[in-house]
Amino acid sequence: MPDQDQRCAWARNASDLMKAYHDEEWGRPSRDDAYLFELLVLEGAQAGLSWSTVLGKRENYRRALHGFDRARIAGYGQEDADRLLADPGIVRNRLKVASVVRNARSFERVREEHGSFAGYLWGWVDGEPVVNRFTEPSQVPVSTPLSDRVSKDLKARGFNFVGTTIVYSYLQAVGVVDDHLAGCPAASA
Numbered sequence: 001m002p003d004q005d006q007r008c009a010w011a012r013n014a015s016d017l018m019k020a021y022h023d024e025e026w027g028r029p030s031r032d033d034a035y036l037f038e039l040l041v042l043e044g045a046q047a048g049l050s051w052s053t054v055l056g057k058r059e060n061y062r063r064a065l066h067g068f069d070r071a072r073i074a075g076y077g078q079e080d081a082d083r084l085l086a087d088p089g090i091v092r093n094r095l096k097v098a099s100v101v102r103n104a105r106s107f108e109r110v111r112e113e114h115g116s117f118a119g120y121l122w123g124w125v126d127g128e129p130v131v132n133r134f135t136e137p138s139q140v141p142v143s144t145p146l147s148d149r150v151s152k153d154l155k156a157r158g159f160n161f162v163g164t165t166i167v168y169s170y171l172q173a174v175g176v177v178d179d180h181l182a183g184c185p186a187a188s189a
Helices: 016-024 033-046 051-056 058-064 070-074 078-085 094-114 117-123 145-156 164-173
Strands: none
Touching: 016 051, 033 051, 033 058, 033 070, 033 094, 033 117, 033 164, 051 058, 070 094, 078 094, 094 117, 145 164
């Protein structure tokens, strides 16, 4: 485990769950469609909330969404929406719950068109992560021209809760963008 003082600033004095997420997941390139969908759901749920709040609800989401089963979620109807809105273990926002279903359907359409969602997503960066080595947290942007373009395209494809800030956070989470600070042991070589 990295020295606490060497981690990215947001993870230094965080909960054990946040530290583990930083050390084991955040910024690591993923081309696994199941994981990419899971993080898309969680990043959308985060809008207006802290990541630690949503990360703490991750297992509840996994249970409530049948293991983030995209095909099953894409078929959800009103009864499922009502069930989710009554579940205190997840973020019970009507628009966010509806977006999970809508995004599952859109995700599947992208997979059909591109062979995989990973192929679509990584196509934006020619298959290679954008590696930044900022030295200060204040240097890390909340959005970039890349997140602007991806956000606009996702919205055109029917996705919700994919504004440029959410998309940039998503790109960081799944390793399309590596924003580990210079000196952080979790940074890619």
